[in-house]
Amino acid sequence: MKPKQIPERAAEGELENVYHDIKQTLRVSGINLIFRIWAGQKNFLPELWRSFRPNAETRAFEEMADRLRADSVRAAAAVGRLQAAESAPLGDSQAFQLDAALDLYHYINPKLLLMASAAVMALEGQAIGRGADGAGVERIERGIPARMYPMEMVSEKPDDKALRDLFEDIKQTLSLQSINSDYRTLALWPTYLFVLWSRLAPFVKRPEYERATRVLREASREYVRALPFTFQMQSSRIEESLDNVFETSRNFERLLPALILNISLAQADRHSLERCLASPFPAASRSLEPVEVLV
Amino acid sequence: MNFRAFQAMQRVAVIGARFISYVDQGAGEPLILLHGMPVWGYVWSGLLPRLSGECRVLVPDLPGYGYSDKSDRFDRSLASQAAMIRSWMSQLGIERASFVGHGIGGGVALRLATLSPRFVKRLCLLSPVCYDSWPQETFWELGRGDANKRYSSSDVMVLLKQQLREAFACSPGDEMLENLLAPYGTGVGKLSLIRNISALDTNMTTEITALLPRITAPTLIIWGEDDQRQDVKYGERLAMDIPRARLTRVKNARHYAMLDSGAKVAEHVLEFMKG
Numbered sequence: 001m002k003p004k005q006i007p008e009r010a011a012e013g014e015l016e017n018v019y020h021d022i023k024q025t026l027r028v029s030g031i032n033l034i035f036r037i038w039a040g041q042k043n044f045l046p047e048l049w050r051s052f053r054p055n056a057e058t059r060a061f062e063e064m065a066d067r068l069r070a071d072s073v074r075a076a077a078a079v080g081r082l083q084a085a086e087s088a089p090l091g092d093s094q095a096f097q098l099d100a101a102l103d104l105y106h107y108i109n110p111k112l113l114l115m116a117s118a119a120v121m122a123l124e125g126q127a128i129g130r131g132a133d134g135a136g137v138e139r140i141e142r143g144i145p146a147r148m149y150p151m152e153m154v155s156e157k158p159d160d161k162a163l164r165d166l167f168e169d170i171k172q173t174l175s176l177q178s179i180n181s182d183y184r185t186l187a188l189w190p191t192y193l194f195v196l197w198s199r200l201a202p203f204v205k206r207p208e209y210e211r212a213t214r215v216l217r218e219a220s221r222e223y224v225r226a227l228p229f230t231f232q233m234q235s236s237r238i239e240e241s242l243d244n245v246f247e248t249s250r251n252f253e254r255l256l257p258a259l260i261l262n263i264s265l266a267q268a269d270r271h272s273l274e275r276c277l278a279s280p281f282p283a284a285s286r287s288l289e290p291v292e293v294l295v
Numbered sequence: 296m297n298f299r300a301f302q303a304m305q306r307v308a309v310i311g312a313r314f315i316s317y318v319d320q321g322a323g324e325p326l327i328l329l330h331g332m333p334v335w336g337y338v339w340s341g342l343l344p345r346l347s348g349e350c351r352v353l354v355p356d357l358p359g360y361g362y363s364d365k366s367d368r369f370d371r372s373l374a375s376q377a378a379m380i381r382s383w384m385s386q387l388g389i390e391r392a393s394f395v396g397h398g399i400g401g402g403v404a405l406r407l408a409t410l411s412p413r414f415v416k417r418l419c420l421l422s423p424v425c426y427d428s429w430p431q432e433t434f435w436e437l438g439r440g441d442a443n444k445r446y447s448s449s450d451v452m453v454l455l456k457q458q459l460r461e462a463f464a465c466s467p468g469d470e471m472l473e474n475l476l477a478p479y480g481t482g483v484g485k486l487s488l489i490r491n492i493s494a495l496d497t498n499m500t501t502e503i504t505a506l507l508p509r510i511t512a513p514t515l516i517i518w519g520e521d522d523q524r525q526d527v528k529y530g531e532r533l534a535m536d537i538p539r540a541r542l543t544r545v546k547n548a549r550h551y552a553m554l555d556s557g558a559k560v561a562e563h564v565l566e567f568m569k570g
Contacts, residue, residue: 009444009482029366093305093316093362146312150366152483155448188481 002177003248004040005033015039018049024142025056027281028108030151032181034116034252041248042239048119051234055129055227059138059285061114064223066279068110068260071219073276075212076264079203085269088195098189099270100149103280105182105263107148110220113256117220119249122233123242129230137228140283148281153184163187166197173201177251180259186266200262213257220253298474301337302362310382313369316362317355317383321347324416325389326568328354329380331398331422332434332495333455333488334475335361338397342553345561350568353392355383357400359494361478365487373399373424373499377406381414393417395564397553398525399424402500408514409506418514418537419564422525422550425533426504430495431524433458438492448485452476455488462524462550471554507536514540515567517560519548 008031011019019031019039038045055061090098121128156179158164167179167187186193203209235242267276305316318336320343328339328346336354346352356363358379359371369375380403384392393416396404401423408415424430436442437451446454456472467475479488514537518530527544534542543563548555 007482009447091303091305093307093314094303096307096314097362144368146368148366150483152365152481154481 003037005036005178006039007031007036011039014046018046021053022049023144025053026108026111027140027143027145027148027283028111028151029104029144029148030153030181032108032112032151033178034112034256037178037248037252038245041245044238044240044245047233047237048115051122052115052118052231054134054229055118055231056111056115057139057142057286058228059140059283060226060228061111062140062283064114064227065110068113068216068219068223069106069264069279070277072110072212072216072257072260072264073268073273075215076261076268076276077273079206079208079212079261079265082196082199082203082265082269084192084196084199084266087199088189088192090189090192094189097149098186098192100147101152101185101188102263102267102270104149104151105185105259106267106276107280109182109256109260109263113216113220113253113260114224116249116252116256117217117224118227118231119233120246120253121221121224122231123246123249127230128224128232129227131230132228134229139286141286145281151181151185152188153181154187156184158187160190162194163190166194169201170197173204174255174258176255182259182263196266200265203265204258209258209261212261216257216260217253220257296340298337298477301340305336305356305362308383308386310379310386313358313364313366313379315355315358315364315379315383317353318343319351319353321349321351323350324568325392326350326352326564327380327384327392327394328352329394329396329400329403330354330357330360331400331424332360332491333458333479335478337361337474337477338551339553341557342561342564345558346564349565350393353387353389355380356478357403359487359491365478365483367486367490371491371494372496373402373406376403377411380407381411384414390414391416393419393568395419395421396423397421398550399429399495401425402429405500405507406503408510408512409503412509412511415512417567418510418512419517419567420514420530420533421517421552421560422519422522422530423533424525425500425529427497427501428525428529429497429500430492433524434492434495437489438495440493442489442492443486446485448480448482451485451488452480455479459551464519464521464547464549464555467554504536507533508538510537510539512539513567513570515563516540516542517552517563518542518544519550519552519555520544520546521548522550522552524550
């Protein structure tokens with residue numbers, strides 16, 4: 001059965017504030033699929049976020065995401081080159097915006113995998129975090145980066161039949177119950193997405209691709225164990241069945257490495273290795289000093 | 296021309312943390328076409344071949360509109376739009392240009408002509424917002440604080456299509472309406488339009504009313520004779536207040552005269568550019 005999602009626009013009350021806080025803390029311009037689905041599970045997301053948030057705002061978490069991103073870029077280099085860019089010519093403005101959209105997902109997806117791993121491990125009863133007491137733990141700045149592309153997406157069920165069929169093909173090939181936000185954003189440039197997918201689909205079954213996704217999943221778990229603060233959830237606060245939240249979280253942990261890798265492959269197709277390895281939105285430390293703001 | 300073909304022609308200029316998408320065609324004297332609400336640069340696509348044969352035509356999507364920056368973090372007032380256009384011109388190395396401004400694009404052009412006159416060589420106003428002629432009641436609902444939650448993207452598209460149909464003298468087909476509204480069909484596009492609407496402020500044109508007599512640029516005012524959105528009386532008033540202005544009415548045209556009678560509008564503009 002397809003899991004229930006709560007879109008950003010439909011969020012009310014506590015969930016609305018949780019969504020806002022996620023965007024500000026994780027520095028992302030929209031609410032990804034994983035959060036929308038977790039939000040559809042009774043009271044799970046507020047409890048997960050309440051427990052995870054202290055880690056989410058730390059420099060350590062940011063750097064773990066940076067390392068996971070770099071791991072993915074190196075893995076993508078080993079998997080191969082898509083050569084989609086030259087087959088899907090775009091105008092200047094289209095290319096600029098496509099690059100901005102890829103940067104958005106290249107930035108946020110590693111954080112999502114880390115959270116999924118943390119959720120699974122916590123639900124498995126594993127110990128997560130080093131138990132820091134707060135003093136001396138560096139925190140990063142809050143807020144959506146000034147130049148981050150808005151998380152613009154086409155409908156999950158677009159009017160265009162060819163696009164609808166493409167989404168179905170992506171879902172079937174990647175064993176998704178719902179189409180990820182990333183593909184819905186890339187569908188803003190449908191010619192590009194069609195070409196990208198035609199190049200990507202054959203990669204997905206290759207042994208080196210599967211190996212790369214496994215390595216990313218293992219790396220995510222390793223990093224999460226070293227989070228600064230202890231992370232545990234109070235199951236008594238979760239109204240949804242623990243089996244359901246566990247299955248959902250485990251599904252995301254299983255599927256996100258492929259998404260991260262796919263975005264890395266798309267990035268590598270368009271940019272130098274050095275650019276792909278670097279964080280698209282480096283985070284300054286949190287400061288109470290007044291700063292010049294770029295608007 | 297389909298909207299995707301127009302979109303593929305767009306270049307991009309990064310201005311601070313924002314960006315403007317724009318078409319740049321032709322050669323010679325620069326002519327900047329500023330669209331209105333709730334459309335985008337595509338509204339000028341029918342005139343582009345004719346105009347770009349005689350001059351360098353630049354068609355920006357105003358910030359918050361079309362395929363320019365639609366992030367939810369900047370001021371969309373006419374004052375801010377005018378400032379962005381100035382910065383964009385400077386970045387392109389254009390010191391001075393002729394302008395054709397429609398609707399709120401006309402309001403932007405008026406602010407440039409009154410407050411930044413060195414940027415404006417000639418001024419052509421096509422049913423511009425001016426004095427207290429705006430905003431239309433049509434848009435008030437969408438400017439409410441809770442509009443994003445109240446209205447889905449498809450709700451907004453239905454409303455906008457209905458409003459647009461009424462603003463044409465000809466009967467635009469569904470494809471034309473979809474092309475004109477394409478950027479606003481997503482959640483982000485819808486929210487951007489809502490933010491644009493919430494920034495509609497009569498003060499942006501009333502505060503420059505006293506400065507209209509100081510406009511030195513030659514001015515042509517074009518008005519669809521049957522425009523029900525912006526009454527032609529405002530065009531008559533502009534022609535009285537702006538020293539070197541004349542008003543010309545376009546028959547069988549409403550608010551979107553560039554679409555109802557594109558050839559005629561292009562002819563007026565080119566004649567004005569040569570004058």
